[in-house]
Amino acid sequence: MYSIGQAAELTGFSIDTLRYYEKIGLTKPPMRKPGGLRSYSEDDVRLLSSLHCLKRTGLSLGEMKTFLQEGRCFANPIFPLSDDDKAAIADRKQILSEHLARMEAQYLALANVIGQTREKLDFYTKILEKEAAME
Numbered sequence: 001m002y003s004i005g006q007a008a009e010l011t012g013f014s015i016d017t018l019r020y021y022e023k024i025g026l027t028k029p030p031m032r033k034p035g036g037l038r039s040y041s042e043d044d045v046r047l048l049s050s051l052h053c054l055k056r057t058g059l060s061l062g063e064m065k066t067f068l069q070e071g072r073c074f075a076n077p078i079f080p081l082s083d084d085d086k087a088a089i090a091d092r093k094q095i096l097s098e099h100l101a102r103m104e105a106q107y108l109a110l111a112n113v114i115g116q117t118r119e120k121l122d123f124y125t126k127i128l129e130k131e132a133a134m135e
Contacts, residue, residue, distance in 0.1 A: 003040070004019075007044065018038075026068075054067060054068075058102075063099065
């Protein structure tokens with residue numbers, strides 16, 4: 001069992017973020033020790049680590065909540081899949097596909113800005129080189 005500080009350190013979230021995610025229902029409330037202190041299990045830490053991965057991809061909190069709402073882990077699926085499992089996987093695939101399309105569009109826009117910035121740097125470098133050659 002882990003304290004909230006330990007869970008935060010293990011997962012890369014701040015303590016405030018863990019409390020906020022609990023408040024908005026993104027995570028289930030952890031067990032409480034006497035005195036009300038939060039106590040996180042290995043499963044809680046694994047879920048929070050998964051959330052951190054999803055967050056790093058840029059998913060919104062709503063998308064993360066939808067992604068995890070079924071509470072299923074498909075790291076080691078049992079075949080044949082149930083209809084509920086198939087639906088959950090299809091939902092997750094849709095969320096990730098839409099998100100990937102948004103990230104690719106952002107990547108292309110950023111690549112364009114990077115190219116323009118390089119052109120400006122090259123232009124200014126050439127101006128300064130011409131000036132230095134004339135001295």
